[in-house]
Amino acid sequence: MEIRMVDLVSQYQDIKQEIDQALERVITDSRFINGPDVQGFSNSLAQYLEVGHVIPCANGTDALQLALMALELPQGSEVLTPSFNYVAAAEMLPIVGLVPRFFDSRPDSLNLDEELIEGSITEKTKAIIAVHLFGQGCDMDRIMEIAKKHNLIVIEDNAQSIGGTFTFRNGTTKKLGSIGHIGTTSFFPSKNLGCYGDGGAVMTNDEGLAKKIRMFGNHGQVKKYEYELIGINSRLDTMQAAILNIKLQRLDVYIEARRKAAGYYDLHLSDIEHIETPFRNSFSRHVFHQYNMKVKNGRRDELQDFLKGKGIPSMIYYPRPLHMSTAYDQYPRGPLPVAESLMNEVLALPMHTHLTEEMQEYICTSIQEFFSKA
Numbered sequence: 195m196e197i198r199m200v201d202l203v204s205q206y207q208d209i210k211q212e213i214d215q216a217l218e219r220v221i222t223d224s225r226f227i228n229g230p231d232v233q234g235f236s237n238s239l240a241q242y243l244e245v246g247h248v249i250p251c252a253n254g255t256d257a258l259q260l261a262l263m264a265l266e267l268p269q270g271s272e273v274l275t276p277s278f279n280y281v282a283a284a285e286m287l288p289i290v291g292l293v294p295r296f297f298d299s300r301p302d303s304l305n306l307d308e309e310l311i312e313g314s315i316t317e318k319t320k321a322i323i324a325v326h327l328f329g330q331g332c333d334m335d336r337i338m339e340i341a342k343k344h345n346l347i348v349i350e351d352n353a354q355s356i357g358g359t360f361t362f363r364n365g366t367t368k369k370l371g372s373i374g375h376i377g378t379t380s381f382f383p384s385k386n387l388g389c390y391g392d393g394g395a396v397m398t399n400d401e402g403l404a405k406k407i408r409m410f411g412n413h414g415q416v417k418k419y420e421y422e423l424i425g426i427n428s429r430l431d432t433m434q435a436a437i438l439n440i441k442l443q444r445l446d447v448y449i450e451a452r453r454k455a456a457g458y459y460d461l462h463l464s465d466i467e468h469i470e471t472p473f474r475n476s477f478s479r480h481v482f483h484q485y486n487m488k489v490k491n492g493r494r495d496e497l498q499d500f501l502k503g504k505g506i507p508s509m510i511y512y513p514r515p516l517h518m519s520t521a522y523d524q525y526p527r528g529p530l531p532v533a534e535s536l537m538n539e540v541l542a543l544p545m546h547t548h549l550t551e552e553m554q555e556y557i558c559t560s561i562q563e564f565f566s567k568a
């Protein structure tokens with residue numbers, strides 16, 4: 195039995211015939227850039243997310259760049275973003291002349307701490323990047339309320355939580371990524387909706403922004419060789435769109451498989467004294483991009499080594515908050531005690547659409563064995 199952190203091979207075997215046929219069709223047609231599958235996928239994803247416009251692009255980092263370019267915030271404006279996060283949001287801000295201001299995360303959901311937003315706002319703050327980490331949404335009711343009060347733009351980075359939902363206090367439910375002014379996502383292969391290379395998209399209900407994002411991603415062109423803006427080249431290629439079209443039809447089934455696997459882990463790990471299984475918000479349906487638990491007795495690295503010895507992979511998301519990296523340590527920030535303690539506690543277990551109970555039983559028994567020896 196081989197246990198993988200992410201098993202894209204088994205997933206491909208299940209849909210091989212459809213994928214192979216689609217790729218053969220694209221190659222035979224040879225419209226590799228902006229072929230019909232790209233528009234088709236963009237329409238299907240817009241329908242799935244119930245959002246007005248989906249603009250596909252080359253990856254999730256570009257999606258953030260395009261969103262920020264289209265917003266045209268004054269140079270030097272501050273944008274609030276969590277330090278306990280993947281690098282993409284923090285990286286794109288200085289690239290487009292903006293300043294990241296880091297704030298802390300919640301010890302329970304590991305998402306940004308909404309209650310620290312207002313205290314982080316300065317006269318330079320113009321936007322917030324709300325990152326829905328590991329498969330679960332931030333409190334968008336609260337974030338949108340604060341944003342309205344302080345006139346901030348909200349960008350949702352939904353690279354890790356596509357298909358996840360948020361239920362507002364008034365009872366309405368929306369898909370994550372469709373709630374702020376702009377949403378972004380990634381189709382990196384291991385993501386819940388992943389392609390077979392790089393891919394990403396920007397989502398918005400604002401037609402004017404959608405038009406600008408489209409232009410910025412296509413060399414700033416209104417039409418061929420007519421440059422209205424200074425843009426970049428960031429496109430989703432036709433083959434990736436064809437693959438995504440097939441996988442989007444199965445996204446909800448994939449999410450259910452992840453949720454089932456998470457349920458199994460919860461059931462078999464939550465009684466272990468030193469383990470804190472992932473917290474589930476009442477307002478967001480968790481789509482378990484990662485099963486990121488906490489090891490509370492300071493033995494996380496020992497556990498990781500023990501599991502490795504038994505052929506069980508695991509990952510640390512994230513080993514260091516961004517403000518502790520050389521490239522980002524000069525940017526403004528509030529105190530970050532939670533981010534600084536999470537880095538020593540988090541451990542992500544194998545999570546994908548093809549985990550079997552046999553694999554999970556072995557993983558859970560091995561973890562129990564580690565703690566019983568303590």
Ligand SMILES: Cc1ncc(COP(=O)(O)O)c(C=O)c1O
Pocket residue numbers: 253254255256280282283325351353354379380381382392393394
């Ligand atoms: C939260 C988050 N944002 C953005 C990205 C960037 O996506 P990509 O790798 O497609 O550029 C990632 C990718 O891992 C991510 O996890």
